[in-house]
Amino acid sequence: MQADPTPDLPERVAQALAAMGVPAQARPAPGGACSLRVGQKGQWADYTVVPMPHLARATMGAALMQARQLAAEGGKPTLLVAEYVTPPVADDLRAQGQPFADAVGNAWLPAPLVFITGRKRANKPVPAAAGRADTPVGLRILFALLCDPALADAPHRAIAAAAGVALGGVPAVLQDLQQQGHLLVLGKRRRLNATRRVLDAWAQAYARRLRDKTLHGAYVTPTFDAWADWPLDPADGLWGGEPAANLLTNYLRPGVLTIYAQRLPPMLMARQRMTRADGQRERILEWRKPFWGQLPAGLRPDVVPHVLVYADLLATGDGRCIETANVLYEQHLASAFP
Numbered sequence: 001m002q003a004d005p006t007p008d009l010p011e012r013v014a015q016a017l018a019a020m021g022v023p024a025q026a027r028p029a030p031g032g033a034c035s036l037r038v039g040q041k042g043q044w045a046d047y048t049v050v051p052m053p054h055l056a057r058a059t060m061g062a063a064l065m066q067a068r069q070l071a072a073e074g075g076k077p078t079l080l081v082a083e084y085v086t087p088p089v090a091d092d093l094r095a096q097g098q099p100f101a102d103a104v105g106n107a108w109l110p111a112p113l114v115f116i117t118g119r120k121r122a123n124k125p126v127p128a129a130a131g132r133a134d135t136p137v138g139l140r141i142l143f144a145l146l147c148d149p150a151l152a153d154a155p156h157r158a159i160a161a162a163a164g165v166a167l168g169g170v171p172a173v174l175q176d177l178q179q180q181g182h183l184l185v186l187g188k189r190r191r192l193n194a195t196r197r198v199l200d201a202w203a204q205a206y207a208r209r210l211r212d213k214t215l216h217g218a219y220v221t222p223t224f225d226a227w228a229d230w231p232l233d234p235a236d237g238l239w240g241g242e243p244a245a246n247l248l249t250n251y252l253r254p255g256v257l258t259i260y261a262q263r264l265p266p267m268l269m270a271r272q273r274m275t276r277a278d279g280q281r282e283r284i285l286e287w288r289k290p291f292w293g294q295l296p297a298g299l300r301p302d303v304v305p306h307v308l309v310y311a312d313l314l315a316t317g318d319g320r321c322i323e324t325a326n327v328l329y330e331q332h333l334a335s336a337f338p
Contacts, residue, residue, distance in 0.1 A: 006083070009103065010034045010049045013081045016105040022114050024101075036079055036101075040112035047079035047099060047109070054208060055082035055100075057089055061314025061322045062204035064098055065329075069196055079109070084121040092317060132176040137169045139210045140291055142177065142202050145192050147295050147305045149336070152183060152192040164293030196329070199337045203311035210291065211315055217264070217287040218277035224285075227257050230272060234301045237261030237268075240288060241312040244303040245324050249331055252324040257285040258312065260304050299332070306332045 010026040014036060017024040023039040026049070034049040050067045052059065067078040080093065080100040093100045094108050101107035105119040132138050144163040145152050151159055156170040163170075174190070177183035182198045184191045192198075223230070227243055239247060241258030264274075264287050277284045290304075298305055310333060313325035329337075 006051065006053045009051050009053060009083070010036060010081055012103045013101045016103050017101060017107060017114070020105045020107075020116055020119075022107070022116075035076075036081070038109060038112065038114065040114055043112040045109070045111050046076060048074050048076050050078050050080050051082075052080050052204075053083050055080060055085055055089060055102075056208075057092065057317035058207040058211070058315045059204045060089060060092060060317045061325060062200045062207065062311070064093075064096055064322060065200045065203075065314065065326070066197065067098060069200070077111075087117060089317075090117055092319070096319065096322070131180075132172045133180060133182070134205050134209060135173075136210050136213065136291075137163075137165050138173040138176065139202065139206055140165050141170060141173045142182070142198075143206070143292060143305075143307065144295060145177075145183075146194075146199060146202060146307045146337075147292075149192045149194050152190045161294050162292070164291065194337050196334075196337045199307065199310070199333065200314075202307075203314050206311050207315040211312070214260075214288040214291055215286060216289050218280070219264075219269075219274040219285045219287065220277050220280060220283070221272045221274045221285060223272045224257065224283050227254065230268060232259065232268060232302065233265070236265040238290075238304045239302055240304040240309060241286070241316075242321065242324075244309040245313055245321075245328055247300060247303055248306065248309065249324060249327050251327050252320065255282060255318075256316075258288060259285065260288050260290050262289060 014024040014026040025037045027035050027037060029035040036047045036049050038045055048070055050070060052063045055063060063080055067080055071078045077099060080098060082102045084104055085100055085102045085106050090106060090108065099109045104121050105116055107114050107116045133142060140163045141159060144159060148162060151162055157167055160167040160170050174183060178185055182193050184193050237259045240260045241256065242252055242254035243257050245252045246254055295305060310325050310328050313321040
């Protein structure tokens with residue numbers, strides 16, 4: 001969510017394309033953005049650059065959402081630019097129809113047609129230090145604000161309780177959010193700059209810095225397909241991810257089940273005959289621990305906040321989940337985050 005730590009990335013991507021025989025020029029664009037002009041066989045095209053230095057499968061969904069929003073707003077195709085795009089992520093981006101290019105020369109652009117793959121990164125760059133808002137504590141605070149925007153103007157103690165963090169960490173995070181433009185301060189009042197852009201920025205940072213910490217177990221069960229009939233008491237656990245999306249949109253048949261709970265209810269585990277997954281990745285139950293504090297209940301008391309359902313869907317990198325995330329956004333989040 002922090003300001004782009006690699007402002008020279010578009011220029012380095014242009015140089016990498018030129019080294020591969022594809023003329024390219026990085027140019028400033030209105031509003032502080034950047035565009036990339038690419039030529040091939042006398043044909044030229046201008047792309048709005050979407051910098052995503054750390055593009056990976058977990059962050060691809062949020063990156064796609066940001067790219068598509070910018071394309072809709074500007075009427076010009078977007079180009080994801082990254083330090084390095086692995087072959088699997090490159091394949092996924094092509095399948096989604098999203099142009100990309102990286103700083104080592106890998107690229108796919110439909111017009112003019114450019115497809116370069118197999119270029120390897122010489123060395124892995126040292127990641128930039130995270131700002132306060134991009135730390136796990138900062139992400140938990142922004143999550144609480146996204147779930148309840150009115151909290152932005154609440155006392156620090158109320159924000160800390162909602163986010164489940166220590167009171168002392170709140171002021172520095174709010175200051176960082178203000179510097180990033182996510183929090184607006186008008187006199188003595190604070191207001192969340194609630195846009196889809198901040199929603200997607202949080203989803204991407206959550207996938208990189210917080211989501212892995214929530215996973216505490218994976219299980220298989222012979223009653224997987226009957227998950228909707230499980231007697232899950234909201235006091236014991238909440239549906240997240242794909243089953244939550246199914247309950248909210250009726251659009252997705254879950255391939256992975258997710259329950260957020262401090263611990264999986266022993267009675268539920270016994271009745272559903274759960275056993276450890278032992279490396280299995282499909283048709284499993286993920287047990288994730290809640291990372292928030294005291295948040296208001298949503299439209300359904302049996303699912304996690306919609307913002308988290310949206311982010312978890314994007315973090316899968318799976319095309320059907322990314323599509324469902326967009327459906328969820330249109331049905332439940334668009335009015336709050338236009």
